[in-house]
Amino acid sequence: MPRNLSAPFPDAPLSSPAARVLSYDWPVITHQLDDTGSAILPQLLSPEECRTIAALYSDDCRFRSRVVMARHGFGKGEYRYFSYPLPAPIEALRTAIYPQFADLANRWNERMGIDQTYPADHADYIARCHAAGQTRPTPLLLQYGPGDYNCLHQDLYGGLVFPIQIAILLSVPGEDFTGGEFALTEQRPRMQSRVDVVSLQHGDAVAFAVHHRPVRGARGSYRVNMRHGVSRLHSGNRHTLGIIFHDAQ
Numbered sequence: 122m123p124r125n126l127s128a129p130f131p132d133a134p135l136s137s138p139a140a141r142v143l144s145y146d147w148p149v150i151t152h153q154l155d156d157t158g159s160a161i162l163p164q165l166l167s168p169e170e171c172r173t174i175a176a177l178y179s180d181d182c183r184f185r186s187r188v189v190m191a192r193h194g195f196g197k198g199e200y201r202y203f204s205y206p207l208p209a210p211i212e213a214l215r216t217a218i219y220p221q222f223a224d225l226a227n228r229w230n231e232r233m234g235i236d237q238t239y240p241a242d243h244a245d246y247i248a249r250c251h252a253a254g255q256t257r258p259t260p261l262l263l264q265y266g267p268g269d270y271n272c273l274h275q276d277l278y279g280g281l282v283f284p285i286q287i288a289i290l291l292s293v294p295g296e297d298f299t300g301g302e303f304a305l306t307e308q309r310p311r312m313q314s315r316v317d318v319v320s321l322q323h324g325d326a327v328a329f330a331v332h333h334r335p336v337r338g339a340r341g342s343y344r345v346n347m348r349h350g351v352s353r354l355h356s357g358n359r360h361t362l363g364i365i366f367h368d369a370q
């Protein structure tokens with residue numbers, strides 16, 4: 122990787138985002154994710170790291186594409202997909218977080234009868250994605266202004282799907298922006314949909330189900346259909362970093 126791509130992020134192993142990943146209580150987080158469909162990783166990024174990553178938005182050479190949501194009926198606001206090589210801390214987070222969720226992802230697929238398994242290392246999973254033609258990186262930066270919103274959606278980019286993803290709030294709620302709440306919906310068979318609003322603080326990550334998740338019922342597990350989105354911003358600007366673990370076709 123050319124050195125200048127990682128230049129804004131001097132290596133500081135003990136305080137790096139990837140090292141911080143190891144300090145979370147993963148059994149508690151994965152239990153909560155399994156139980157409710159989402160879990161918060163408090164302060165995954167420091168205020169300084171949030172600002173540095175949000176500022177990448179205007180750096181054209183970091184990205185493979187830009188999507189203006191209104192043009193596609195996706196909402197209002199825009200996002201950009203990073204190109205490979207990813208900025209060092211984003212690559213490091215993706216690599217460090219994936220193994221923490223791989224077991225739960227395998228258990229979910231088993232319970233839902235989905236015939237996809239996940240190796241312990243992200244590099245091995247990405248090699249599978251690439252062999253299946255899913256070669257384009259999916260981590261993205263999103264940018265919202267006043268009145269912007271993100272319609273309920275699922276981040277599916279081909280047949281291979283890692284069932285959990287994360288989004289990190291890079292802006293300060295109540296200060297940089299108002300409104301703009303992260304929302305999850307759960308569509309249950311023969312029942313009305315349920316919504317969860319996940320209140321995030323600056324630097325918090327939310328881990329959530331991408332597509333389906335299993336819910337325990339009286340006769341074993343049943344599958345619910347998940348979507349996520351962002352409610353309308355009332356004022357200000359909001360940036361998020363999305364980390365999706367499968368690559369795109």
Ligand SMILES: O=C(O)CCC(=O)C(=O)O
Nearest residue numbers: 263288303351361362363
């Ligand atoms: O801006 C947000 O909070 C949602 C981002 C999102 O849709 C994603 O990361 O996939």
Ligand SMILES: [Fe+2]
Nearest residue numbers: 274276349363
């Ligand atoms: Fe998304």
